Amino acid sequence: MSKSEKDFRAAAVSRIRGNRKTIDPARLFGLLRQGDRNALAQSITLVESNKPEDFDRAAELLERCMPLSGHSRRIGITGVPGVGKSTFIETFGNMLIDTGERVAVLAVDPSSRRSRGSILGDKTRMELLSRRQEAFIRPSPAAETLGGVARATRESIILCEAAGFTTIIVETVGVGQSETTVYGMVDFFLLLMLSGAGDELQGIKRGIMEMADALLITKADGNNINAAKAARRQYKSALHLYPETEKGWAPEVELCSALDRTGFDAFTDVLDAYFKLVKENNWLSKHRQKQALDWFDEALKTEWLRRMHDDPEMYARLKRIRQDVSDGILSPFVGARKLADGFVS
Amino acid sequence: MSKSEKDFRAAAVSRIRGNRKTIDPARLFGLLRQGDRNALAQSITLVESNKPEDFDRAAELLERCMPLSGHSRRIGITGVPGVGKSTFIETFGNMLIDTGERVAVLAVDPSSRRSRGSILGDKTRMELLSRRQEAFIRPSPAAETLGGVARATRESIILCEAAGFTTIIVETVGVGQSETTVYGMVDFFLLLMLSGAGDELQGIKRGIMEMADALLITKADGNNINAAKAARRQYKSALHLYPETEKGWAPEVELCSALDRTGFDAFTDVLDAYFKLVKENNWLSKHRQKQALDWFDEALKTEWLRRMHDDPEMYARLKRIRQDVSDGILSPFVGARKLADGFVS
Numbered sequence: 001m002s003k004s005e006k007d008f009r010a011a012a013v014s015r016i017r018g019n020r021k022t023i024d025p026a027r028l029f030g031l032l033r034q035g036d037r038n039a040l041a042q043s044i045t046l047v048e049s050n051k052p053e054d055f056d057r058a059a060e061l062l063e064r065c066m067p068l069s070g071h072s073r074r075i076g077i078t079g080v081p082g083v084g085k086s087t088f089i090e091t092f093g094n095m096l097i098d099t100g101e102r103v104a105v106l107a108v109d110p111s112s113r114r115s116r117g118s119i120l121g122d123k124t125r126m127e128l129l130s131r132r133q134e135a136f137i138r139p140s141p142a143a144e145t146l147g148g149v150a151r152a153t154r155e156s157i158i159l160c161e162a163a164g165f166t167t168i169i170v171e172t173v174g175v176g177q178s179e180t181t182v183y184g185m186v187d188f189f190l191l192l193m194l195s196g197a198g199d200e201l202q203g204i205k206r207g208i209m210e211m212a213d214a215l216l217i218t219k220a221d222g223n224n225i226n227a228a229k230a231a232r233r234q235y236k237s238a239l240h241l242y243p244e245t246e247k248g249w250a251p252e253v254e255l256c257s258a259l260d261r262t263g264f265d266a267f268t269d270v271l272d273a274y275f276k277l278v279k280e281n282n283w284l285s286k287h288r289q290k291q292a293l294d295w296f297d298e299a300l301k302t303e304w305l306r307r308m309h310d311d312p313e314m315y316a317r318l319k320r321i322r323q324d325v326s327d328g329i330l331s332p333f334v335g336a337r338k339l340a341d342g343f344v345s
Numbered sequence: 346m347s348k349s350e351k352d353f354r355a356a357a358v359s360r361i362r363g364n365r366k367t368i369d370p371a372r373l374f375g376l377l378r379q380g381d382r383n384a385l386a387q388s389i390t391l392v393e394s395n396k397p398e399d400f401d402r403a404a405e406l407l408e409r410c411m412p413l414s415g416h417s418r419r420i421g422i423t424g425v426p427g428v429g430k431s432t433f434i435e436t437f438g439n440m441l442i443d444t445g446e447r448v449a450v451l452a453v454d455p456s457s458r459r460s461r462g463s464i465l466g467d468k469t470r471m472e473l474l475s476r477r478q479e480a481f482i483r484p485s486p487a488a489e490t491l492g493g494v495a496r497a498t499r500e501s502i503i504l505c506e507a508a509g510f511t512t513i514i515v516e517t518v519g520v521g522q523s524e525t526t527v528y529g530m531v532d533f534f535l536l537l538m539l540s541g542a543g544d545e546l547q548g549i550k551r552g553i554m555e556m557a558d559a560l561l562i563t564k565a566d567g568n569n570i571n572a573a574k575a576a577r578r579q580y581k582s583a584l585h586l587y588p589e590t591e592k593g594w595a596p597e598v599e600l601c602s603a604l605d606r607t608g609f610d611a612f613t614d615v616l617d618a619y620f621k622l623v624k625e626n627n628w629l630s631k632h633r634q635k636q637a638l639d640w641f642d643e644a645l646k647t648e649w650l651r652r653m654h655d656d657p658e659m660y661a662r663l664k665r666i667r668q669d670v671s672d673g674i675l676s677p678f679v680g681a682r683k684l685a686d687g688f689v690s
Contacts, residue, residue: 055682062676070673151678158676289671296670297650299681304649305642307685325641326634328415331407331503333496336644337400340652 025061032061033068035102035164037136043163047155048141050148052310062155065162070288072161073275076182078172078208079192084218085171086125087258088192093126093169095264097134101167104160105129108153108172108182109140136165147302150181154295157185183211184291187284188274191215193235195228209238212251214270220255220263228255247283249274308339317342370406377406378413380447380509382481388508392500393486395493397655407500410507415633417506418620421527423517423553424537429563430516431470432603433537438471438514440609442479446512449505450474453498453517453527454485481510492647495526499640502530528556529636532629533619536560538580540573554583557596559615561608565600573600592628594619653684662687 023042031039047058079085093103105126129135141152157168170186172178183189191212209215215235220228235253244250252270256263278284308314321339324330330338368387376384392403424430438448450471474480486497502513515531517523528534536557554560560580565573580598589595597615601608623629653659666684669675675683 059676059679059682062679066674066676155676155678288673292670292673292677293667296667296677296680299678300653300684301646301649303681303685304646308645322638322641325637328633328637329411331404331411331500332637332641333500333644334404334407335641336648337404339645340648 025057029061029064032163040163043159044138044156048152065158069158069161072166072168074168074186076170076186076189078179083192083194085192089169090126090129091258092264093129093135096167097132102134102165103167104136104165105169106138106153106156107140108149108178146177146181154185179208188213193217195224195231214252217255221257221260247278249277370402374406374409377508385508388504389483389501393497410503414503414506417511417513419513419531421515421531421534423524428537428539430537434514435471435474436603437609438474438480441512442477447479447510448512449481449510450514451483451498451501452485453494453523491522491526499530524553533558538562540569540576559597561599561601563601566602566605592623594622
């Protein structure tokens, strides 16, 4: 298909779709900055969209939001299924709101292909929180890849901040690569652990412990208290083995119980101390710059592949060259250069 | 600079450099396939080169070599400094040569910016091996990045195979990311360990143990024997915790001593059994296909960035957009798309 044919087709497609309700980014932004939660939900749907015709509007909306972003605490929370993440976020989120905060909860779960219906599921998991005006809960985007989920989540953080949310909680299930991804988009990383189980049994990889800024042992109540205290000692000594981090923060290990509502005040103090430190020593702003640049580099690479896949002629060449590489008749590096020669002006 | 200006400059540069000795790939290939070690060394220098004017010749040479490649055993070896990698390779390599093999040793060490002089260094480390006609020893390429070292090493494997080497040993120092890189280019991954030290003390990360197809405890001689046997029991039980691999191979743990020349025959049996298995169950060919495609995808991404950096106009735009991303006024993803819009036809 030639360039003019493509333009013609795109124009036709946009005429056909013209009658469907399109969202004006300027109007959406106006509502968003007033904290309108419906506008926020629509905005997130827009940045999650993979439809080419949505991209320009999403980009315009994001550009308007960027200057208003960056003022929240971005907190990542992980832990194996059953550790009580939802219960923790429900209690903690309500507490924050009582002190005047606005709390957004975003989920990152690349393993589930959740449909829209799951919003209800998430809201049921955090029933009290979801009923509050000052809260916003959003399930994991229905993207195909972790990369897609990550992009949508990161842009959603920007949108939530522009909508005036002051604490953004990014929740991930404790399996696979998603922790590292979430770590790359937050300021503070919290690991929830169960007492009475070795870290091997909890499926927590060693690398995850190293990323944690705090470790909370959940369900530290009733008969569990002694086991929880023993676990705290054990984790404390394990954490001492790690070298000190660049930001000069030593990870805290605390107990908590959503049932007894204990440990939440202590955790809030930990958070306050942490953000005071990383603001004062300038780590926070450097960290966010670095995160943004890492994501930019990653996005550039992805963009290159995406465009190759979108160009039918290039895609055919890509498949042919990949086949030759797979068959062992073309070196991967020579193949990559050959392909790029045909693509880049 | 316009396209025609660029072409003119490139032609001028090539005229000026015309009097320097250029290597004809066809001639180089002719010598290489006869097993000429000087031609092999020159060929590797050619594929290691980052000069744009060397690329076409390197690509031609590699394309000629591809059909002759793939017939060797590619063995990765790692272990902390002091574990005795060179001594092991020296003894093992000589043994293989005595049974009719031809052995190439390639090093991957992204931390050292070794100069050409270090070839002597590597040859001194493996003195007996380096004197044999059937051996070829090459130090780590002087590339700036692990990615550069990896590309050069992987293409060097192709060249060594075309030159008739039947066992390619890729040696890496036991630090950082280089093990994972080497793992991605070999068929069999050997981890050398010292006895009498916990794996933590040896700086071996858990992930490395999981990659190993065999674990050899070195210096298992004299007073060390009991400690080595205890270490073997310990590692054996540790390895049992890992799930079985797709290839259906359970990693072996053996002792060896270069001093007493013990353990080498047993290791050769392990290798033979391994390659018999992975050829029969077809894992080896699938694995190599997968490796080639992974490297191709990686190379494509790198190529995209490289070309952007090479184009002065694009590079200026890249720097400007990166700055906006770093300053938090442009979303990383929007920035990437904007940049790509200007680059891809």
